[in-house]
Amino acid sequence: MKWLWILGATIVTVMVLLLLVINKPKPMVCTKQGQSKSFSALDYKELESWQQQLIDKAEAVMSNSYNPYSKFAVGAAVLTSDGEIIVGTNFENASYGTTICAERAAIIRANSEGKRKIKAIAIIGRGKDFETTEPVAPCGSCRQVIYEASQIANNDVMVIMSNSKKDKIIVSWISELLPLAFGPKDLGIVL
Numbered sequence: 001m002k003w004l005w006i007l008g009a010t011i012v013t014v015m016v017l018l019l020l021v022i023n024k025p026k027p028m029v030c031t032k033q034g035q036s037k038s039f040s041a042l043d044y045k046e047l048e049s050w051q052q053q054l055i056d057k058a059e060a061v062m063s064n065s066y067n068p069y070s071k072f073a074v075g076a077a078v079l080t081s082d083g084e085i086i087v088g089t090n091f092e093n094a095s096y097g098t099t100i101c102a103e104r105a106a107i108i109r110a111n112s113e114g115k116r117k118i119k120a121i122a123i124i125g126r127g128k129d130f131e132t133t134e135p136v137a138p139c140g141s142c143r144q145v146i147y148e149a150s151q152i153a154n155n156d157v158m159v160i161m162s163n164s165k166k167d168k169i170i171v172s173w174i175s176e177l178l179p180l181a182f183g184p185k186d187l188g189i190v191l
Contacts, residue, residue, distance in 0.1 A: 041135070044166040051171070054079055054122035055162050058102070061087040062124065065102070068092060071128035074136060076102035078110050081117035081153065086110040103142035107149050117153040121146060126164035135161035135170045143178040150174050151183045152191055 044052060058075035065073035067090055074090045088105030100108075103123060110118065125136035138146060138159065150157040159177055162169045175181070184191055 041168040041170060044162075044169060047160075047169065047171075050079070051120075051122070051160055054085060054120060054160060055124055055166060055169070057085050057087050058122045058124045058162075059166075061089045061102075062126065065089040066091045067128075069094070069096070072125060073128075074102040074123065074125035076106040077122045078106045078115075078118050079120040079122075080110060080115040081119055082115070084115060086113065086115060101139060101142050103138045104145050107145055116149070118146075118149045118157055119153070119155065120158035120160060122160040122162065124162040124164060124166070131164040133163055133168070135163050135168055137161050137170075138177065143174065144181070146174045147178050147181045147183055151185070154191070 044055065047055070054077045057077035060075070061077070062073040062075035065075070067073055069092050072090075076088050078086045078088075080086065086106055086109050088102050088107070088109050090102045091100045091105065093099050102125075103121060106121065107118065110116070121138075123136050123138060126132055138161075146157055146159065157174045159172050159174055160169065161172070
């Protein structure tokens with residue numbers, strides 16, 4: 001009787017895994033606000049010059065990354081509404097939970113300089129001994145902070161994510177990366 005239960009559980013597990021593989025959602029890229037389409041990575045040359053400049057600034061700041069634990073450097077560059085570019089990089093900590101990601105470092109630096117109206121952010125990363133093949137995307141905490149910044153700026157922030165060779169880039173919006181987000185309005189706060 002016990003073998004029948006194990007067989008049944010195994011069959012259900014295999015069926016669920018097959019359904020996940022067959023119905024795997026395709027990654028999305030949003031090239032215009034609110035207009036998603038099937039995944040289509042862009043090359044650096046296909047970007048507008050200001051987007052290229054953001055990625056270049058994010059790439060340059062990676063050399064300042066403090067990453068003795070993961071050996072993974074990340075750079076971020078924020079474009080403010082007045083056209084200023086502010087950069088940040090990751091700063092790891094032995095207590096992993098207190099590590100600061102590059103995206104949050106750049107946004108906090110912008111805030112420290114009184115720049116709270118953010119239009120776009122670019123992110124790029126690489127390992128000590130390897131190049132990234134897929135675009136580096138913000139973690140959940142960074143997405144929440146980018147969303148907060150979008151609420152302060154009263155606009156959807158563009159998020160430009162690149163691999164280290166800059167030959168696979170996704171351009172999206174924070175509303176796409178963090179749908180149904182929780183923000184100031186949910187707390188009754190009008191910014």
